[in-house]
Amino acid sequence: ITYTSNYFQDLYDLAVELIQRGHAYVDHQTPEEVKASREKKENSPWRDRPVAESLKLFNDMKRGLIEEGKATLRMKQDMQSDNCNMYDLVAYRIKFTPHPHAGDKWCIYPSYDYAHCIVDSLENITHSLCTLEFETRRASYYWLLNALGLYHPHVWEYSRLNVTNTVMSKRKLNYLVTEKWVDGWDDPRLMTLAGLRRRGVTSSSINAFVRGIGITRSDNSMIALERLESHVREELNKTAPRAMVVLHPLKVVISNLEDNLIMELDAKKWPDAQTDDTSSLYKVPFCNTVYIERSDFRMKDAKDYYGLAPGKSVMLRYAFPIKCTEAIYGDDKETVVEIRAEYDPSKTTKPKGVLHWVAQPSPGVNPLKVEVRLFDKLFRSENPAELDKKWLDDLNPLSKEVIPEAFAVGSLCNAAVGDKFQFERLGYFVVDPDSTSDKLVFNRTVTLRDSYTKGGNK
Incomplete structure (x- = not known):
């Protein structure tokens, strides 16, 4: 795993080179002024300032001599283009905030539009894969690499994976987590990898699901959640041993x-x-x-x-x-x-x-008590993203049910975190990390019934 912060010095050096080549300048417009000038396709009053002046000001930005919000480094692209993502995008901003990896070494930080293509090139990426909403940024991606004479990865866009009855937007997922609508990034109701893992969904099931739906550029496709569940069910039917639990x-x-x-x-x-x-x-x-x-x-x-x-x-x-x-x-x-x-x-x-059924293990002694968590669809409608500001109103209040004292057969007493079982007549379950030596906790992965049909648009 690499981070953009690994290349902060390289990115800074290349920004200096970009200024020297006459392809970047230090700007003092406010965000509101930048927005207005872009709408009118008007150049910034500082666009044609001397290279030496921009080099000095950019160095001052780096040394922390200019206040936050008082200057940015902008790329000198094409303000008359039909593509608004060529309107002199910001390359660097001042921000007096320590970085999670770089600490307080830097007070200027590169933008996504500046860093993305350069880091891809520095890492010798062959294909840069993005979702379709980034397609209009391809012109800026190649413009910057051309301006610096750097190697060009191939950019390829595809449609986002949209699954019914959930949200895939990082912004919406972050809101659900930070505002406590769910129980963290690994909440089994979320389509995050951590959430799917905790729910008991295997990597091979996810891979089979992805292979099955393929890759498309159609931006209106909505994949039924039941399709993923079908792959999960197919695998667990072969790999999960049976047991009996009474909820x-x-x-x-x-x-x-x-x-x-x-x-x-x-x-x-x-x-x-x-x-x-x-x-x-x-x-x-x-x-x-x-x-x-x-x-x-x-x-x-x-x-x-x-x-x-x-x-x-x-x-x-x-x-x-x-x-x-x-x-x-x-x-x-x-x-x-x-x-x-x-x-x-x-x-x-x-x-x-x-x-x-479950029987008493000996006269007068209750069977093994376990906690069982039943999860259902997080949202009631198939596409909650269409509801705009009312998307939270669509949350399913019955998406999680906790049964604190179910009865289980004694053979489950030694189950470990991550172990998967089919509870007969109930569905497939996995041992949750919340389990303790005193009580096991099981999450339902999927029910037994397969409601997915291969026909139609699902």
Whole structure:
């Protein structure tokens, strides 16, 4: 990694040479005056000052002898051009602020329009890649290199990557972070590399996504977020071992199973795992107290409902069929707090519904508690950038849900930061850096369902 500040001395020396060649001058116009003269295509009154005078004044700027805002170094380009980016752009400004890398050595700093092309040339860059909004700056890029007789990299512009339901503008991203609308640059809801990494998105998935969409000069393309998620899902389906986690636990007491009996059952890490391959299996306890998702129980059954209901049977994944015999209500007489059920040890019952579950590891002991964070689209509309000043009003208030005490199978207790899993029926998850020895934290990367379609404009 290199920085423009690595070349501050080279840039200064080349600015002196530019003045000596008659292609730059020290100007004293205010920003307002510069703007007005550019709009009228009028030269600065100091444009034709003697070279020696500009050299002395530029040296005074460097030595800190001129106040901030009282002078700039401008390139002597073409004030009559049809391209406004040739209207004598500023090369140097005075700023009495220490630099993050150079410290307080300098009080004049080069502009992007001056430094960009020169540093590319000094570093022998073969191709300088920019997004389309910089296309009109290509004339200034080559003008300066020609004026100094420097090597020309090839400049090539392409359209920005625009993804639905988010913002990619650095200015907008910075505002979201600094104003605390999100939890930092690595917030998993952001499309920053740090955010994608924390969400569990792999570099190979990003590369596959980029290869899939290709490069275009069309500036109106909007890529569906679901397209990236599809690549992520495709990879994690092959690489993330399975586990069972219950987000909103509902207690189920199996009345025809002995209180102190604990069975050790085999669960599959992979869909095609063979029963004789112990490396592809993990152990789960099964006892008379298990927990299912609260959303997997209803008091009223329906034809298209495959969850548990009074008098109805479901299959507990890797275990046995159970049949609901009673629902216990809480003090409010409305909320079901416990289900009584019977299990079928012979497995003669063949219910259609299959539920994930977590059991007590031993009588009276709760399963492993973990924190689960569910992330959704950061913005409600596909293109929040179109909303101008109202873009913040489009933030999705439900883009982050924290479940502080989900129940997980014990095999997850040794998971490390960055480990990825498929939580059966729930989606793909990754261990977050906020995890501690006392509690694991999981971020949902993507859901299981793939809503992306290859047709249309997505």
